[in-house]
Amino acid sequence: MQVPGLRRLFHWRHLRTVLQIPLLIVSVAMILDGLLGPSLAPKNLATTLSWVHFRGALVLVLLCAGNFFCLACPFMLVRNVARRFFHPRLNWPQKLRNKWLSVGLFALILFCYEEFSLWSSPWWTAWLIIGYFSAVLMVDGLFKHASFCKFVCPIGQFNFVASTISPLEVKVRDLDVCDSCATKDCIRGRRAPGPDLVVVQRGCELALFQPLKVGNMDCTFCLDCVHACPHDNIGILSRLPASELMVDPRRSGIGRFSQRKDLAALGIVFSFGALLNAFGMVSPVYALENWLAGILHVNSEAPVLGVLFALFLVVEPAVLLGLAAWLTQIWGGSRRALLPLAVRYTYGLVPLGFGMWLAHYSFHFLTGLYTVVPVAQSAAARLGWTVFGSPRWTWLGIPMRFVQPLEIGFLVLGLAGSLLVIHELAVSDCAERPLRAFTPWAAVALVLWVAAIWMMFQPMDMRGTFLAG
Amino acid sequence: MRSGIALGVSRARRSRILAGFACVAVLFASGCRKPIERQAVVAIEYSISPQPVRIGPVVLSVKLRDAAGKPVSGARVGFEADMSHPGMTPVFGEAQEVAPGQYQGSLEFAMAGDWVVLIHVTLPDGRTLGREVSVPGVTTN
Numbered sequence: 006m007q008v009p010g011l012r013r014l015f016h017w018r019h020l021r022t023v024l025q026i027p028l029l030i031v032s033v034a035m036i037l038d039g040l041l042g043p044s045l046a047p048k049n050l051a052t053t054l055s056w057v058h059f060r061g062a063l064v065l066v067l068l069c070a071g072n073f074f075c076l077a078c079p080f081m082l083v084r085n086v087a088r089r090f091f092h093p094r095l096n097w098p099q100k101l102r103n104k105w106l107s108v109g110l111f112a113l114i115l116f117c118y119e120e121f122s123l124w125s126s127p128w129w130t131a132w133l134i135i136g137y138f139s140a141v142l143m144v145d146g147l148f149k150h151a152s153f154c155k156f157v158c159p160i161g162q163f164n165f166v167a168s169t170i171s172p173l174e175v176k177v178r179d180l181d182v183c184d185s186c187a188t189k190d191c192i193r194g195r196r197a198p199g200p201d202l203v204v205v206q207r208g209c210e211l212a213l214f215q216p217l218k219v220g221n222m223d224c225t226f227c228l229d230c231v232h233a234c235p236h237d238n239i240g241i242l243s244r245l246p247a248s249e250l251m252v253d254p255r256r257s258g259i260g261r262f263s264q265r266k267d268l269a270a271l272g273i274v275f276s277f278g279a280l281l282n283a284f285g286m287v288s289p290v291y292a293l294e295n296w297l298a299g300i301l302h303v304n305s306e307a308p309v310l311g312v313l314f315a316l317f318l319v320v321e322p323a324v325l326l327g328l329a330a331w332l333t334q335i336w337g338g339s340r341r342a343l344l345p346l347a348v349r350y351t352y353g354l355v356p357l358g359f360g361m362w363l364a365h366y367s368f369h370f371l372t373g374l375y376t377v378v379p380v381a382q383s384a385a386a387r388l389g390w391t392v393f394g395s396p397r398w399t400w401l402g403i404p405m406r407f408v409q410p411l412e413i414g415f416l417v418l419g420l421a422g423s424l425l426v427i428h429e430l431a432v433s434d435c436a437e438r439p440l441r442a443f444t445p446w447a448a449v450a451l452v453l454w455v456a457a458i459w460m461m462f463q464p465m466d467m468r469g470t471f472l473a474g
Numbered sequence: 475m476r477s478g479i480a481l482g483v484s485r486a487r488r489s490r491i492l493a494g495f496a497c498v499a500v501l502f503a504s505g506c507r508k509p510i511e512r513q514a515v516v517a518i519e520y521s522i523s524p525q526p527v528r529i530g531p532v533v534l535s536v537k538l539r540d541a542a543g544k545p546v547s548g549a550r551v552g553f554e555a556d557m558s559h560p561g562m563t564p565v566f567g568e569a570q571e572v573a574p575g576q577y578q579g580s581l582e583f584a585m586a587g588d589w590v591v592l593i594h595v596t597l598p599d600g601r602t603l604g605r606e607v608s609v610p611g612v613t614t615n
Contacts, residue, residue: 045556045590045592045606046556046558046559046560047556047557047558047559047560047561047562047564048556049560052560053560053561056559056560056561057560057561122558124558124559124560125558125559125588286559288586288613288614369559369561370561372561372562372563373560373561373562376560376561380560398554398564398566399564399566401563402561464529464585464586464614465585465586465587466585466586466587466613466614467557467558467559467562467585467586467587467588468558468586468587468588468610468611
C-alpha cells in the first residue's frame, strides 16, 4: 500500500498476532458470558457481539477494505499455539479438496440459526464458538497446512466469496520480479539450514502461488507470503471491486471459476442464502411456514424449515439459473452446455448477494451500534468492576430512518455490481450478441433485487418459532 | 516435506497438556450452570392485556403479595421490554399503584416477534425483586 506507515505495518511479523490477541480475549469473554451470564440475549456479550457487532463489522470491513477478519482470526492463534505441541502429519483427503463440505456447513449454520434461534440464545452461541475452536483444533491438529480455512470454515468461505467484492487484494507488485525469483518462498516458505529443515517462515498454507493468484478467493490475508517474499514484492494493493468475477483465468490453488461447480454452489448459497436469512426475520415467513406446516401435517419447525431451505437454496436457484442458462443458449447463441453456463454466470449474482448481506447485517449493526456499551458495563459489573458505571440500557444506535436509505443504497450497489459482472461475462461469452446473453441473467438479478427490496419494507418479526404466533 | 513449526515436545508433556485441556473441558461442562435463584418472599403475579398481544400499547398489571398473602403496597414497579434479538430497541415503562398491592402500567411493543418483559420491583424496605416474562409471538395488527 502506498499509504505512509501502512506498508511497514503490514510487514511487521507480529501484526497478525497483535490483531488476534484482542479478538481471542473477546471470544473468551463471549464464551464465559454466554455460559454464565444472563440468558436474555440483548443483555449478553455472546449474542450481542456475535449477532449484532461481529457480523456487521465483518461485512463493512469486507466492503471498504478486504478480508481482514480472517487476518485477525482468533481461532488461528489458538491453532498456531497448538501446533507448537502437535505436528499434523496427514494431508487433507483428496476427495474433500473442494468446497462441497464447507458449502454444506455454511447452509447448515444458516439452518441452525433459524432452527435453534441462535440469535436469542447466549448458551448456544457460546457453544457455537467453543465448537468452532474445537473444530479448528481437531482439523488442523490432524491435517497439514490451512485445511480448516480452505476446506471447512463456513465463516471463511463467506469471507472468501464476499472479498471478491473488496477493493483490496494481496498480490504481486511486479510480475517481472517473480519471473526472476529462484526460491518461490511465497509458496514454499523459508526453512533454516540444517537437517531438521525447521520452518522459519511459512509460505501460503492455502496453496495460492502469488504470481498466478487472481483475486481474493481462498486468501485469508494472513500475510505469510508478504513476510516470505525475499524481494518485498507482495503487498496489499487496491483494485476494482468485483473485477475478479468478470474474468475467468486459471487461478493458482483454485483453477477456473467456470469449471468449479462447488464454488458456484458456494456462490448460490451465498447469494440466495442472503435473501433467505433476511426472509427469516420478516412477518410473511411465518404465514408461509404455517401454510407449509398445514400441507405437511407437521407441528415441528425443522421439517418446515427443511422444505423452506430446499425451496430457496435448491429449487429456486435451479429454476432461475436453469431458465436463464437455457435462454442464453437458445437466444444468445452460447455454445456452452446448460450446467457450465449456469456455473459461469452464478458468480454474477455474488455482488447482489453481498448487497443483501450488507443491508441486513449493517442494519442490525448500525441500529444497535452502542448496545455493546451497556452489555459490557453489565458484564463488568457482574465481575465486581464498577469503574464503568451502571449499564446505560437506553444506548442504542443510529436511528432507523437514517439506516434504511443506506440499506437501499447497498442493495442498489449490489444490483449495479451484478449487472456489471454479468455484462462483462456476456461480452466475453457472446461477443456478437452480448445483450441477448446479458438479458436473462440481468432479469434473474432484477427478480432477486425486487425480492430483496420487498423484504426490506416488510415489518420485522423476530420469533423463535412460527408455532408460537 | 514437513510443515508446521518444528519444536521438540516430549510425549509426557503432550499427555500433561492433553490432560489439562480435558480438565478445563470438564470444568466448563460441569461448572457453567446458573445458580438457582433464592425463593422470593414476595410473590409477583402479572397479566398482560389485550390478548393475543399485538404491536402497539399493552397494559401490564402486577400484583404483589407477601408470604402471608397480604398485598404489598408502596412498592416501585418498573418494566423493561426487550426483543429476543440483541441490538433492538428496548421499551421502558413505570407502573402506578391502582389498588393496595396492585400496580398497572403500559408498554408499547414497537415490533412483531418474541419479547421478554422484565418486571423490576423495589419494595418499600429497599429490597429489589425481578421477574422475567416471556411474551412470544407479538404479531402485527
